[in-house]
Amino acid sequence: MFNPEATGLLATGDNLNMNAVITVPAAAIPGLTWRNRFAALGPDFFTELQPTPLPSPYWVSRNQALARELGLDEQWFTSQEALALFTGNKVAESSQPLASVYSGHQFGQWAGQLGDGRAILLGELQTAAGPQETQLKGAGLTPYSRMGDGRAVLRSSIREYLCSEAMHGLGIPTTRALCVTGSDAKVRREEIETAAVVTRTAPSFIRFGHFEHFSYSDQHEQLKTLADFVIDSFYPECRDADQPYAALLQAVSERTAIMVAAWQAVGFCHGVMNTDNMSILGLTIDYGPFQFLDAFDPGHICNHSDTQGRYAYNKQPNIAYWNLFCLGQALLPLMDGQEQALAALESYKTVFPQALEGRMRAKLGLSDMLPGDKALIEGVFKLLAADKVDYSIFWRRLGTFEPGAANEAVRDLFLDRPGFDVWSLLYSERLMQADKGLRADLMLKTNPKYVLRNHLGEQAIRAAKLQDFSGVDTLLMLLQAPFEEHPGQEKFAGFPPDWASSIEISCSS
Template sequence: MNPVTDEQPADPTSLKWANHFVSLGPDFYTELQPSPLPSAYWISRNLGLARELGLEQNWFESQAALELFTGNRVADGSLPLASVYSGHQFGQWAGQLGDGRAILLGALETSSGSQEIQLKGAGRTPYSRMGDGRAVLRSSIREYLCSEAMQGLGIPTTRALCVTGSDAKVRREEIETAAVVTRAAPSFIRFGHFEHFSYTDQHAQLKTLADYVIERFYPACREAAQPYAALLEAVSERTAHLMAAWQATGFCHGVMNTDNMSILGLTIDYGPFQFLDAFDPAHICNHSDTQGRYAYNKQPNIAYWNLFCLGQALLPLMETQDQALAALESYKTVFPEALQARMRAKLGLPDTQPEDTALVENTFRLLAANKVDYTIFWRRLCTFTPQSGHEAVRDLFFDRESFNAWALQYSERIARVDIGLRADLMLKNNPKFVLRNHLGEEAIRAAKLKDFSGVDTLLTLLQSPFDEHPGHDSFAGFPPDWAASIEISCSS
């Protein structure tokens, strides 16, 4: 954390809040106050994001900041609210949902644009659906760390400014303690916001929402012949790039419901996520997903299905259904191209050759057949050369003959690539550190005993995951045997 100084702590109540979402009107939200938590304490504070938001160095040193980010007080100028939306959950229409435990405080204007600040776990809202509106310590730590891990990996995501805790009890499968994670993003609008107003035949509000999103985030769409089809196409392309990033990194989201899909193409709502250990294309990270709808290899198609739902929601604003279908076609082109580009970078290939598609497919096939640790394989491959014995990579495979055949194919391809250029490209695209489930679990177990050092250590490593971080190799090693027994569900 930041060192103790003689300076007076910054006053968080003096922030200049912008309340853009409020301009949509009361059909879109309910104004309310966060629900206080007793005896709040800091769990972790993200100084890097604080600087990006323009907050002072000693920002987190005041009791007022702790109270603000726990929901125990509201700053002047902030208009807290919870938004309403609907959505498809596990492929079925779920009807009205909404911010059941998230409260938007407003937006801060930064040098890189407006950032909305939201408290997750700050109490019951009109959209809590019999829930308590709280988040628990374990899920809050997981979201805090993973959102910053994705940022470090260069994957579009919501961010996390801090986590606060309280000994207040929360009942889930067992009694746990409460926590609040402060999230930041240009917007938290989801596909489900559009579905809500479309399915309830509130087409005027649907248009208001679409115009708001275009004006603030997709201004180029205003000049299109059909602005709403252009919006759908732009969202499809952003989502395609996001899916390519997930697949290339071995990231499983776990709950790709339409209400968990960002209109800005951000990774949002970290619940039962997982970075792959042993590579299994059919891996299901969500213990609640008994049918495997959101398995790793299904994520790209599910994203398209969700975009199709968004297209249906936008139909009242379009002249014909064909306009929506045409807008969705961009996903089918952009996703495979984006995935190939990311995989070429992971392989250290700065240019494109006709045989690259087959090489990528053979790599995936070989990893799956041998259940190879996904992150370790790619990091070790950074030191592969045709001239060396490359034992460090070969030792990951039990089928040595298949590996040797692949290595020959790979060697022939990289023979035309400068070795320094290839190594540099690979080291920038193959992380040494990802938030494996067991690492998060170890930090959570310590945090339950009020030892938050593990959270801060992981935050440091994950914010720069491509660096070596000498002395921390144990965080980049193989998962222990007990890691396979970790079960992550939708409960948080």
């Protein structure tokens, strides 16, 4: 059994013996019985280990909506027993906790073996929506922690908790977050911070990097085992294809294209699109230095650590393809040559632009496609970029646009008002061919009023550090229904303050 204490790398406040983890009978936890299908793949894929307890844990926030979806008993979910389990201080007896091994390319360079350095998979819950894996992120050292301490801090845990639920509220494929627990245990980053654990769920946490690990280490039998597991569990339609593994690559490419198109349309910057941060299911995963755009800048870099701008907003579509190419290389031992892999990747080049154009037409309130729509979309992006117009506010206000009217609320966002007038005339002419009632409904359901701007997250984090978690819960409520008006909460939908531009987000978490 892996023993974090033996490594001498425990963070301050983590000096609790592994024997302190208590096993709880599964029958004592309503609705919480685990399956362990990933564990059944065999020891080459993971290391079994127990979470490292945190002293005196407390609730930061609980996602009651997700708890209901998972079938958890609501009363139990408020209990001290639930608090202990989702901090890693107790483990259900049906759980088989493990950390998985994977490799990957980081910032374009092969990084070798990586793995779950602080995430521990508890198992898989059976839910009405299908099986859901559940992880504790920040639950202590694993064999893959490298020089890390296996912990997450309150700051980054709150950001991931809120953003994963914000993305879900926006209808973008993502991992989910069930709760955040905290502790006064100290963790050193750029400064001393306090520890936290975020519990996150997904149908699977398998990444491109899992396939790269076994391919680069010439473990082709394990590579096939993993690919077969993914096909049988999540892509059963690929099993009947002439080339199942090429079909898998194509299916992953298309899901990834749809996901990234959704990112671009809503103005989301991921920040660290390494291959080990890419989900095999086309889910947004690993929320680190993310950002929703304030002023529209196509070249915006949200990650302070990304000194070369590799993961800038406008580079995300091509980086996604580059990562898929790496996945294709990893799958080559299971396919009949590189040409087959390249053919499987080709669909990305078709699906992404179609998906993005479809989302942008919806943001404009257009339910059908006509010649000239692409030029209309490109035209507004040029105007937004030239004047660095607030991205979310522009699209929300555009829902009030009326052909032939002055439209001051939208027009006043631009310095180049003559340029906007030229574009608005073209837009007005296009709207004459659209159903007005359908347009208004489509725009209200496509252009969110509330997004997780950096300054909103920062304000909630500052209060949380003082043990005031009300800001976290308020943001969670708004972000789970971002298209609704939420009367009385308009301050969360306004322009960012001047100090917001000075916020720097790095890979440190």
